[in-house]
Amino acid sequence: MSVQIWTYIFVALSFSLYIGIAIWSRAGSTKEFYVAGGGVPPLANGMATAADWMSAASFISMAGLISFLGRDGTFYLMGWTGGYVLLALLLAPYLRKFGKFTVPDFIGDRYYSQTARLIAVFCAISVSFVYVCGQMQGAGIVFSRFLEVDFTTGVLIGMAIVFFYAVLGGMKGITYTQVAQYCVLIFAFMVPAIFISIMMTGQPIPQIGFGSELTEAYGGGYLLDRLDGLSEQLGFATYTEGQRSTQDVFFITAALMFGTAGLPHVIIRFFTVPNVRDARKSAGYALVFIAILYTTAPAVAAFARTNLINTVSNAEYEMVPEWFSKWENTGLITFDDKNNDGIIQYVGDPATNELNVNRDIMVLANPEIAELPNWVVALVVAGALAAALSTAAGLLLVISTSVAHDMMKRTFMPNISEKQELAYARISIFVAVLISGYYGINAPAYVAQVVAFAFGLAAASFFPAIVLGIFQKRMNKEGAIAGMIVGFTFTAAYIIYFKIINPAADTADNWLFGISPEGIGSLGTVANLLVALAVAKFTPQPPAEVQEIVENIRLPGETIPR
């Protein structure tokens, strides 16, 4: 059977599964809609968190990025996993004990201020919107390449599916579809990785194959040595050596870690488990499930890079395999025969290099490059869609709760009934789907860049405010508000300047302390912390009942009133 038929089968099967789950898990109350009734078992929540977290970027782009960045790709690997240590140790258990629905709930109550609540709403909505547009775009790319539908139609199909189960089931529907989506995506990621690992190194575990010797067919020798050799020979940077400055890698890693711990769609997942112990446990499960993919990704990156060089370097253009021309049609691979010899010169020097490969296609093209069976290729497509849709749904829920719960119920219309609130939540998710779909189709040119935005902003706004709210009883509303505004504004201004206003200046010489816009969120986090602490020192203590809340969230279980 052809790749396309297999793809239709897998996509149809996985989509009907998601829809089935959505119908089974309809939400009846706001508590079910916002936090799945607070009754999700930790194992299921761990899987759902992993799917929520691993987006189109993790599934489709990350291994490809690493395969072109080499060792520098480390900041994605460590940044996007190390943040879970912060989340598990500093945030998850306390936020669960606090036991409300959203991040602005915590900020607003802990800092006894509607201003703080609204700032948090603003941050949550802007972070989530930036992020969700990327997911819709990811889904669109996958549809247009593999189902050969128009890009716009692809985004529309994605929107329809997410809309269906997010509006119907709220958090409850999203949670259980995410569990299914995790299973689909991890299976889809691992199967080709294992296949390729066996093929290239004879070792079925990709994590070990990564450090093993290549089989005779691939020329023998350790994989990484071979890759270093090939890279040097063709004038690319040595794979296992770093190219970026140490301080830049340091700050990017930190920004991604703080950002991970501050992303509202991940944080709210910990409101859905029954108690504090389960919150801790599910953070552990989540990282285990994420680590399966994240420790495989660098291996996939090295396999894919080696394979790509072996296949296309000095190959005759007339003889290239079918996948090459298919990706050429989408414009994601371009070949320009500069010296008219009909042979592909793939080299590091831009003057003589004839081939450009878009980094995002490496994972999707990898099974084809390795000539794996058609059903494996189709499986990867279903996995990529699962990754994009699960994250999109989680983000849309954050937007909807921020509007319906934090803005309507808690701020402007405190008297609405639960039924009305639920209706508002559904309407706002509907509007959010439409807007994100629109931006998914009419993406601004810099959409890939704005992912750095989401992380930087989450890092510089939420992370310090929440951590201080738990660990610093003396922290008051003046400090927290000043910190969030300074951190958010500083980070946003720096990124907007280098990415949108003056992209030509985006070079290491012009950066503050040599920190690229991707890493600036970590400096924003520090600025937020320092400003908050300084301002709090010179302003009045928080009221006694707020200090009581802090004492209370530090202890798990029901505390016995004294």
Add this chain to the structure above:
Amino acid sequence: MSDSSANSYWKANIRLVLSLLFVWFFISFGCGILFVDALDTIRFGGFKLGFWIAQQGSIFVFVALIIIYIRAMDKLDDKYNLESSNEKDSAASQESSK
């Protein structure tokens, strides 16, 4: 729970978190970034040590840190008799789903 035992519970918690975060920082930012070139001179199998820690080893350590944290906190909760109120919470959630 009395103030003093709440206090010593919190202090034990902070000690645990700080020591785990020290390891977290040392492995990721230390071995994975700052000393990576020095560690790269050591080889095992097909890996340079620094490169391996940066791309894989650190992630295994992160998982281990969270598991240690979960175990240690559960023990600490038991020691201070901080039972998570399972029954109460699940009863509440059943009520709301009616």
